[in-house]
Amino acid sequence: MFKTGLFSRTKSEESKRIYLDYAAATPLEVVVIEVMQKYLHLYGNPSAIHQEGVAAKDVINDCQTRIARLLQIKPEGVVFTSGGTESNNLALLGVVEQLHKTGRAYDSMEVLTTGIEHPSISETILELKNRGVLVKYVKVDEVGKVSLDSLRENLSNKTVLVSVALVNSEIGTIQNIGAIARVAHEVDKSILIHADAAQSPYWMSVELPRIGADIISLDAGKCGGPKGIGVLAWQKRVQLTPVLYGGGQQMGLRPGTESVILIAGATMAIEQAQRKWQERSEKVTKVRNECIKKLKEEILDVILNGAEGEERVANNINISILGLDTEFAVVVLDKNGIAASTKSACSGAGGGESVVVKQISNDTARATSTIRLTLGEETTINDCQKMIQVLKEHVEKMKDY
Amino acid sequence: MFKTGLFSRTKSEESKRIYLDYAAATPLEVVVIEVMQKYLHLYGNPSAIHQEGVAAKDVINDCQTRIARLLQIKPEGVVFTSGGTESNNLALLGVVEQLHKTGRAYDSMEVLTTGIEHPSISETILELKNRGVLVKYVKVDEVGKVSLDSLRENLSNKTVLVSVALVNSEIGTIQNIGAIARVAHEVDKSILIHADAAQSPYWMSVELPRIGADIISLDAGKCGGPKGIGVLAWQKRVQLTPVLYGGGQQMGLRPGTESVILIAGATMAIEQAQRKWQERSEKVTKVRNECIKKLKEEILDVILNGAEGEERVANNINISILGLDTEFAVVVLDKNGIAASTKSACSGAGGGESVVVKQISNDTARATSTIRLTLGEETTINDCQKMIQVLKEHVEKMKDY
Numbered sequence: 001m002f003k004t005g006l007f008s009r010t011k012s013e014e015s016k017r018i019y020l021d022y023a024a025a026t027p028l029e030v031v032v033i034e035v036m037q038k039y040l041h042l043y044g045n046p047s048a049i050h051q052e053g054v055a056a057k058d059v060i061n062d063c064q065t066r067i068a069r070l071l072q073i074k075p076e077g078v079v080f081t082s083g084g085t086e087s088n089n090l091a092l093l094g095v096v097e098q099l100h101k102t103g104r105a106y107d108s109m110e111v112l113t114t115g116i117e118h119p120s121i122s123e124t125i126l127e128l129k130n131r132g133v134l135v136k137y138v139k140v141d142e143v144g145k146v147s148l149d150s151l152r153e154n155l156s157n158k159t160v161l162v163s164v165a166l167v168n169s170e171i172g173t174i175q176n177i178g179a180i181a182r183v184a185h186e187v188d189k190s191i192l193i194h195a196d197a198a199q200s201p202y203w204m205s206v207e208l209p210r211i212g213a214d215i216i217s218l219d220a221g222k223c224g225g226p227k228g229i230g231v232l233a234w235q236k237r238v239q240l241t242p243v244l245y246g247g248g249q250q251m252g253l254r255p256g257t258e259s260v261i262l263i264a265g266a267t268m269a270i271e272q273a274q275r276k277w278q279e280r281s282e283k284v285t286k287v288r289n290e291c292i293k294k295l296k297e298e299i300l301d302v303i304l305n306g307a308e309g310e311e312r313v314a315n316n317i318n319i320s321i322l323g324l325d326t327e328f329a330v331v332v333l334d335k336n337g338i339a340a341s342t343k344s345a346c347s348g349a350g351g352g353e354s355v356v357v358k359q360i361s362n363d364t365a366r367a368t369s370t371i372r373l374t375l376g377e378e379t380t381i382n383d384c385q386k387m388i389q390v391l392k393e394h395v396e397k398m399k400d401y
Numbered sequence: 402m403f404k405t406g407l408f409s410r411t412k413s414e415e416s417k418r419i420y421l422d423y424a425a426a427t428p429l430e431v432v433v434i435e436v437m438q439k440y441l442h443l444y445g446n447p448s449a450i451h452q453e454g455v456a457a458k459d460v461i462n463d464c465q466t467r468i469a470r471l472l473q474i475k476p477e478g479v480v481f482t483s484g485g486t487e488s489n490n491l492a493l494l495g496v497v498e499q500l501h502k503t504g505r506a507y508d509s510m511e512v513l514t515t516g517i518e519h520p521s522i523s524e525t526i527l528e529l530k531n532r533g534v535l536v537k538y539v540k541v542d543e544v545g546k547v548s549l550d551s552l553r554e555n556l557s558n559k560t561v562l563v564s565v566a567l568v569n570s571e572i573g574t575i576q577n578i579g580a581i582a583r584v585a586h587e588v589d590k591s592i593l594i595h596a597d598a599a600q601s602p603y604w605m606s607v608e609l610p611r612i613g614a615d616i617i618s619l620d621a622g623k624c625g626g627p628k629g630i631g632v633l634a635w636q637k638r639v640q641l642t643p644v645l646y647g648g649g650q651q652m653g654l655r656p657g658t659e660s661v662i663l664i665a666g667a668t669m670a671i672e673q674a675q676r677k678w679q680e681r682s683e684k685v686t687k688v689r690n691e692c693i694k695k696l697k698e699e700i701l702d703v704i705l706n707g708a709e710g711e712e713r714v715a716n717n718i719n720i721s722i723l724g725l726d727t728e729f730a731v732v733v734l735d736k737n738g739i740a741a742s743t744k745s746a747c748s749g750a751g752g753g754e755s756v757v758v759k760q761i762s763n764d765t766a767r768a769t770s771t772i773r774l775t776l777g778e779e780t781t782i783n784d785c786q787k788m789i790q791v792l793k794e795h796v797e798k799m800k801d802y
Binding site for chain 2: 017019021024025026027028033037040041043044045047048049050051052053056081082083084085086088089118119120123124126127219221226227228229243244245246247248255256257258259260261262327330331333334338339340341
């Protein structure tokens, strides 16, 4: 039996590791491990009509219903995918290809997004562009918030979809999806709003009516669940076409034999994350604010990337230290027992420019010197102090060179 | 701790269940459960450069190397997907779209397949057709073997890809992929041969040079591994483009955070399946042959679908009983403790015609009265006897109506 939490991180070490990369990956919650173990024996194919198949299918149906209830939608609006990336692909390609199937030409469709999205959005958007869809990038401000004026300017009667992350994975900026939806629907009520909510379940509500989104993507591996499983969820008016081709599983929208273990683990993780998000968020916000304050006090050249206060997700700290080789800094932190990153893991966690920080700052020096520190529920201010101490010493040492 | 095997199937029952649907899904092997549990704590994002990330990446690299060694290819020819369905999608769309990217028009490409493929092949082929690719269906004979004459007739200088299942999932017919490759390469050496090998690892070698395939698809859930994870493997000359869009994971061919648990479980499962395939195959072939013999003796109207002897995979029995409602028969078997199916689970495991049996027999009565019985390593002739007894009684009762 394995435990999550700090214990599990330090398998081969005496000293405690300080893990500050929760945005990249989260440990499995104990309750998630338990439910996965509980269902290890349920190996039947959920499409089979015998007892083994029905037992598997029952769990999947139950999970679909529980996710739907949690997100305040109908069970027919829940599909399990292989993760956040596939969910984002299915949202964007699925909506556009469904319209295309019903006779709408690619070049009569416009999709709006921003220049600070995760690669699973930005690369899928580029594929839509390849297929002939018109793509427009709405401006974001200096903290990464969507400019509603720019949105208004870019909307047209061709717009079919607006896709924006609810929480930016690098700088933690929270978008007001409801406001974006209202502006879009002033132009055309049929415009669909997609929110990539992969970074959200631990820290805020992901109920669709509350967010104001028509479709959201979730990833179990970012909120205490297993990797390799995600959710795409939508409200009634969304029509999708699958992006993979095969059997008729999951209402014909996602072929392939469903995994009971993964689906049950994901459902438990998302439920658990949502159950205490407010309490967790308040607690971690305090640690984060204290950590940012101390970072600025201790290391003079620190620039905070992203919003402050309520517009920033509870667990995100993203800083630039101009002139510092932050990839090296992350390696030094690691050697001293602290896991951090320079940007999002999917963008290549090592060197190179942060597209997000470049976009909000238009400053290459700032975009090439980012460090992302993403906290967990049990991160303490002590952990942050240690991190700051190591980083400060490293910065000072580098200055001497 | 959960055990696989017979014990795990009978959780809530006193009597032993007889599971004869191994082609639809297999129980997790104990060694697979063990390796998955071992890595539950390795939660780091494999793209991250810190210790937690590197530990995860190390396991994935090791698994990629082990699969490559097992399949007698290079590690650069191994990608982990979300299952057999995604592997088949990536094989077909990946090859064609890569050629399209390099300037080849869709209508200058021809893809050859058969009319008896799994939906993850046949539906992906239809998508290729939608995109303008020319699709030709090579004839199969009355046991489902590809006609090399028909193949020869259909090949042309436009042919880029031939896709055939190594083992047919419904009737168990084994194709001679090497012979198919030789005929294809007489026309054009650059034609790629794809074999869907999802049904194979327990029963035959899946080494690519031995099979004679350029690309193969595998699915861990069909050989003692977890569901939700598959492999696409290829020899050096194959060039692919991804079917999902996002981060640069897995050599840029398959975006999304890799799951250590699933990849390690899949690797262990495929290795274990391949380690003893010959012994397992010989043992189960005897049980299968005895079972077929007794079925024919006891139930006079039984017609065997598919090949006999070495051209049939060890564990497959597919019969038609003309005039019988075999969906009802499968339900009756289930009530009597026996799990069977009418056809492949992905084709909808319940009623309706078997496309495969219709294709080989051109006989609707035969195609609508199929029962598929797929054995496992520990299936005994006693299990088969019980199944035959129940089926026989049911057939006789139905005759009385």
